[in-house]
Amino acid sequence: MKKHIVIAGGGIGGMISALYLKKAGHDVTLVEKKERLGGRLAFVREKGYKIDEGPTIVLLPDMLKGIVQEVGIDDTSLDLLQLDPLYTIQYQDGTSYTKYYDLERQLEEIRRVFPKEDESFLAFMEEMTERFQKGQQAFLEKSFHEKRTFFTKDNMKILMKLKAYRTVQSALKKYFSDERLRDAYALQTLYVGGNPYEASAIYSLVSYSEHAHGIYYLKGGYASLVDILEKQLMAVGVNVKRNETVEQFEFEGKRAVRANIGGQSVEADAFVINGDYPAALKQLGLQEQDRRKYIPSSGCVMVYLGLNRVYQDAPVHQFFMGKQFDQHMKEVFQSKTVPQDPSFYTFNPSIIDPSLAPKGSSVLYMLIPVPSGQHINWAEETDFVEEMIDRLEKRGFPQLRESIVWKKVRTPNDSMRDGLFEGGSFGLAPNLFQSGVFRPQVKVPETENLYAVGASVHPGGGVPIVMQSAKLMASVLLKDLNERKEVKRSG
Numbered sequence: 456m457k458k459h460i461v462i463a464g465g466g467i468g469g470m471i472s473a474l475y476l477k478k479a480g481h482d483v484t485l486v487e488k489k490e491r492l493g494g495r496l497a498f499v500r501e502k503g504y505k506i507d508e509g510p511t512i513v514l515l516p517d518m519l520k521g522i523v524q525e526v527g528i529d530d531t532s533l534d535l536l537q538l539d540p541l542y543t544i545q546y547q548d549g550t551s552y553t554k555y556y557d558l559e560r561q562l563e564e565i566r567r568v569f570p571k572e573d574e575s576f577l578a579f580m581e582e583m584t585e586r587f588q589k590g591q592q593a594f595l596e597k598s599f600h601e602k603r604t605f606f607t608k609d610n611m612k613i614l615m616k617l618k619a620y621r622t623v624q625s626a627l628k629k630y631f632s633d634e635r636l637r638d639a640y641a642l643q644t645l646y647v648g649g650n651p652y653e654a655s656a657i658y659s660l661v662s663y664s665e666h667a668h669g670i671y672y673l674k675g676g677y678a679s680l681v682d683i684l685e686k687q688l689m690a691v692g693v694n695v696k697r698n699e700t701v702e703q704f705e706f707e708g709k710r711a712v713r714a715n716i717g718g719q720s721v722e723a724d725a726f727v728i729n730g731d732y733p734a735a736l737k738q739l740g741l742q743e744q745d746r747r748k749y750i751p752s753s754g755c756v757m758v759y760l761g762l763n764r765v766y767q768d769a770p771v772h773q774f775f776m777g778k779q780f781d782q783h784m785k786e787v788f789q790s791k792t793v794p795q796d797p798s799f800y801t802f803n804p805s806i807i808d809p810s811l812a813p814k815g816s817s818v819l820y821m822l823i824p825v826p827s828g829q830h831i832n833w834a835e836e837t838d839f840v841e842e843m844i845d846r847l848e849k850r851g852f853p854q855l856r857e858s859i860v861w862k863k864v865r866t867p868n869d870s871m872r873d874g875l876f877e878g879g880s881f882g883l884a885p886n887l888f889q890s891g892v893f894r895p896q897v898k899v900p901e902t903e904n905l906y907a908v909g910a911s912v913h914p915g916g917g918v919p920i921v922m923q924s925a926k927l928m929a930s931v932l933l934k935d936l937n938e939r940k941e942v943k944r945s946g
């Protein structure tokens with residue numbers, strides 16, 4: 456029987472959920488408080504330029520394409536370009552290390568920059584191959600809303616094999632003797648806002664995956680995925696409401712029965728929350744459902760630039776390491792202060808995609824990991840941003856200042872205003888006790904028909920992983936609906 460499902464939030468999690476649920480034959484209403492869908496998948500547009508505001512690195516292409524296909528979209532509509540080299544890491548001592556998808560080129564590069572570490576790299580890749588397969592099946596593809604399904608003998612064995620009890624940095628000591636190389640394979644925890652000195656070694660699988668599965672670029676920018684999904688939402692008849700907020704749910708016992716949307720009461724059989732989990736629960740007055748104290752991921756200061764030239768020699772993705780990576784991480788995650796000498800990431804997509812800027816011009820993006828939280832008033836930290844632009848010019852983009860046509864800055868204060876938990880960019884921190892069964896699950900506790908999807912929900916952050924969270928959520932929701940129907944029939 457056709458049911459009605461209301462989804463609160465049109466981020467990637469909400470959109471993919473809507474498509475799965477619609478495909479199963481239900482009526483779906485997708486409510487987005489902003490004018491546009493996509494959430495963190497968005498563009499900054501200015502003077503005929505556009506650049507991704509958030510995600511830039513396309514990982515796990517097979518997961519991404521697989522899910523897109525499952526929700527009925529021909530995957531040829533995704534114009535994915537494989538990047539090889541993957542990216543370059545610039546160290547303060549002048550060393551430059553480039554990562555490649557091609558194994559032979561990678562080994563040559565390791566031998567050039569870190570002689571004698573090539574065998575260790577091969578050992579890293581070999582050991583991670585099995586761990587990735589096991590980890591993916593055991594954790595990424597399963598929901599743990601019923602806790603007992605996590606604490607099985609097999610899962611515990613896999614967790615031991617994944618060295619989940621160690622941190623990323625300490626687990627890498629087994630392979631790499633040079634600290635710079637360890638940093639090169641640990642910094643990826645920052646993609647999901649985690650501290651490599653604290654995050655579980657499970658997250659070493661991210662740096663493995665870059666080599667094993669590649670890094671891609673979506674032509675037109677990652678946020679053009681939103682247009683593709685939006686087209687499909689319209690084609691299949693999802694009822695999309697923009698500029699409307701789900702303000703509250705009305706319950707009868709443990710069952711949500713109505714959503715209050717902009718003062719109107721809308722009935723449905725099931726409801727999905729796509730806002731950033733702990734902050735969304737608070738906004739919806741549902742704190743009682745989950746009283747755990749969660750830790751946010753790191754925040755980012757983002758600098759977006761429109762330039763009147765193209766830096767043809769600068770790679771698409773680049774990391775510039777500060778003098779002491781560990782000190783930067785302490786400032787972000789422990790002392791929670793404005794970093795003094797931060798490592799940062801740059802995105803220079805115009806060299807492969809001229810559609811982003813007027814002819815002969817380009818866009819450039821700098822991401823600087825900073826503490827989340829409300830305690831820093833970033834509006835007063837203008838010197839910090841200016842100093843970072845100076846460093847960018849000095850370390851990789853000569854004559855940058857004179858090439859700037861426009862500049863925009865985003866800080867954790869903006870993320871907080873957008874409803875992200877504690878202004879963290881990536882959802883809950885990927886600590887061991889906020890991962891797997893310990894992360895909020897796709898079904899909200901103590902409710903019969905309220906579900907959650909998104910970066911703060913299992914399996915975690917990053918576009919393909921959030922899509923996977925939508926897939927898990929939809930399968931749990933549909934199973935519940937089926938079982939409810941059966942109960943009714945037999946009664």
Ligand SMILES: Cc1cc2nc3c(=O)[nH]c(=O)nc-3n(C[C@H](O)[C@H](O)[C@H](O)COP(=O)(O)OP(=O)(O)OC[C@H]3O[C@@H](n4cnc5c(N)ncnc54)[C@H](O)[C@@H]3O)c2cc1C
Nearest residue numbers: 464466467468488494495510511512701730909910917918
């Ligand atoms: C700077 C940055 C860089 C990143 N880089 C990468 C990267 O390179 N690769 C990668 O894969 N990932 C990256 N990510 C992570 C990725 O963007 C996120 O994991 C993903 O987009 C999160 O999707 P989501 O559906 O959980 O939530 P969101 O994108 O936050 O969407 C939630 C939506 O819900 C809406 N909403 C909330 N509450 C309500 C309500 N009550 N009623 C109606 N609407 C509501 C919000 O307005 C929003 O549109 C990056 C993120 C950031 C911020």
